[in-house]
Amino acid sequence: MSEDREGVDYRVPAWRARHRDPRSPDFLARVYKTFSTHREFKGRLGTRAMPKRKVVDESHLSPPSDDVPDRDYTVACADSLSLGERSTKKSKGVPIQKGPSPVAHQDFSVIPVxxxxxxxxxxxxxxxxxxxxxxxxxxxxxxxxxxxxxxxxxxxEGPEIDQKANLANLGGSTTKRQRKSKAEKEAELVEMPLAARAVGQKLKIGAHVSAAGGVHQSILNSVHIGANAFALFLKSQRKWVNPPLRDEHVTAFHKLCRDYQYDPAQQVVPHGSYLVNLAHTDKSRTEQAYDSFVDDLKRAEKLGIRLYNFHPGNDQCGNRQAAIAHLASNINRAHRETNTVITLLENMAAGGNVLGTTFEDLRDIITLIEDKNRIGVCIDTCHAFAAGYDLRTPEAFQDTMNQFEKIVGFQYLRAMHLNDSKAPFASHRDLHANIGTGFLGLRAFHNVVNEPRFAGLPLILETPLDVRDSRGELVTDDKGKAKEDRSIWAREIKLLESLVGMDAGSEQFRALDAELQDQGASERTRLMGQAERKRKMEDRKAKPPNKRRQKATKEEEKSTGESSPSRLDDNSEVETNGI
Incomplete structure (x- = not known):
């Protein structure tokens, strides 16, 4: 160790000074190692190649003379330490200034380096x-x-919020807003409902609510909108394989049903997966769809739910009656593997190969079911209207109900989906609209809620939650995603409950009907234009060729004495298809 000299205490020999010299490669390596965890410093030096260690001339690093300390050596030693070390830590081998420093005018705690x-x-x-x-x-x-x-x-918390706001105004950084806990969110759903529930009413009106976070969350979401019935997905309807129900979720579901007076056997109607097609005759696809279907029924039984709604599917074999028989066979098989759940066939909107579009399809399926006590029907008002069953006037509504009674039977009606239609009558398009804003209109739903045969049935809303402006345009957030407002369901539930016993000819009803029709005017106009263009295209395809074109074709055949190549191609294709 070198001895102390006047004014400067040197605790390290000169040969180690290369670690303190900014001009030395060893100094850069030491600094990089010391501050490698620092974000800003790492971002600057993390991708820079460090110089290789090499032997350097150390003659210029010898200790200063007895009279005057070497300024560069002192500054290099001071810079090698962090700011905290200079003030608090006395590292072994660090030169400490005892007397007046020749660089005292440089305040290292103030000047940025x-x-x-x-x-x-x-x-x-x-x-x-x-x-x-x-x-x-x-x-x-x-x-x-x-x-x-x-x-x-x-x-x-508390007064610090103002302090952070002042910092934000001055360009400072602010902390993130504290997230609400799961318990706080659940308490808000119940303690701050969007609408109060009218418990004890004959009409059980609700909506298809979310079960994110567990099936028990659907009850809290239903209470939040003031519903007396609800639908949900018992698992993800976008996947074939899902994890089983958790026992704590099942226990919470039963407890919340008791707490909020929901009868799961009568007021809860789960919806089946959109992936399932029990009418598909392919063996591998049949087993895949069947396994998912039975899994849903077993989940419903575990929760005490007795009603389960699903889409009948579509014909992929080209034989409608064979597809219906295959569907009924799978339903019978599922009934044998379960005990209590009643499977509900939902009527559909589209025509073609889709099963359940007509009341006759529903009748044919029910006829083939072995246990008639475990089969039922769920009527969707939008689907029925799009399929050609009118509900708009009291006379048309009664005529449709009489058809259902005659063909299917009211004893099989166990639930309903209440949706208006954006598409015109008999358009075979499944486009749900908010109550009173579509082509069905408010009068159709006045007919529904005042029908005595629907008392006690779960009436489930599947209307859109999209927020629209005064022009009818969708309102989006910063990411371009459509905003949703669950208060729409709360308002529609109260609207439907208010229609019970209301005079449809009163000034109040007419004003309400006109207001809702104005809200959906732009969408109806747009969809009506699409329907008109589609009808014109179909008429044009079905229209026979004009006389001028027929005459030109005949003259060409006479001049050539044979048919045109295109005609020959058509004939050959017909003959091939016939074979």
Whole structure:
């Protein structure tokens, strides 16, 4: 160890000074290793190749003379330490200035050194501004302390909110808003409902609510909108394989049903997966669809649910009666594997190979079911209207109900889906609209809620939750996603309940009907235009060729004495198909 000299205490020999010299490769390697965990410094130097170690001339690093300390050597030693170490830590082998320093005019705690130092200085200034605003007389934090505090997340409570707001106005950083816990969110659903429930009414009106977070969450979501019935998915309807129900979710579901007076056997109607097609005759696809279907029924039984609604499927074999028989066979097989659940066939809107579009399809399926006590029907008002069953006037509504009674039977009606239609009558398009804004109109739903045969049935809304502006355009968020508003369901439930016993010819009803029709006018006009264009195209295809074209074809045949190549191709194709 070198001995002490006047004014300077050298605790390290000169041969180790290369670690303190900014001009030395060893100094850069030491600094990189020391600050490798620092975000800003790592971002600057993390991708820079470090110089290889090599032997350098150390003659210029010899200790200074007895009279005057070497300035470069002293500064290099001082810079090699972090700011915190200079003030608190006495490292072994570090030169400490005892007397008047030749570089005393340089305040290392104030002058920023490099990009990291400049950022630290900015943080220090922000801290001083914060102290001024709050009236605190605190010493500014060290740069290293500022960086350490930046990594720590702090909770904002009480008067600190104003303090953070002031910082935001001055360009400072603010902490993230504290997220609500799961218990707080559940409490808000119940304690701050969008509409109060009218428990005890004959009409059980609700909506298809979310079960995200567990099946028991559907009950809280139903209470939140003031519903007396609800539908849900018992698992993800976008996947074939799903994890089983968790026991704690099943227990919570039963408890919440008791707490909020929901009868799961009568007021809960789960919806089947859209992937399932029990009418598909392919063996592998049949087993895949059947396994998913039976899994849903077993989940329903575990929750005490007795009604289960699903789409009948579509014919993929080209033989409608064979597809219906295959569907009925799978339903019978599922009934044998389960005990209590009643499977409900939903009527469909589209024609073609889709099963369940007509009341006759529903009748044919029910005829082939062995246990008639475990089969039923769920009528969707939008699907029925699009399929050609009118519900708009009292006379048309009664005529449709009489058809259902005659063909299927009211004893099989166990639930309904209440949806208006964006598409015109008999368009075979499944486009749900909010109550009173579509082509069905408010009068159709006045007919439904005042029909005594529907008392006690779960009436489920599947209407859109999209928010629209005064022009009928969708309102989107910053990411371009359509905004949803669950209060729409709450308002529609109250609207339907208010229609019970209301005079359809009263001024109140006419004003309400006109207001809702105005809200959906733009969508109806757009869909009507699409329907008109489609009808014209179909008429054009069905129209026979004009006389001028027929005459030109005959003259061409006479001149050539044979048919045109295109005609020959058509004939050959017909003959091939005939074979």
């Amino acid at each position: 490099g990009p990291v130092g400049r950022r630290s200085k900015k943080q220090q200034v922000k801290s001083e501004i914060e102290n001024k605003e709050t009236g605190k007389d605190e010493e500014p934090a060290h740069e290293t302390d500022v960086h350490m505090k930046k990594r720590q997340s702090t909770k904002v």
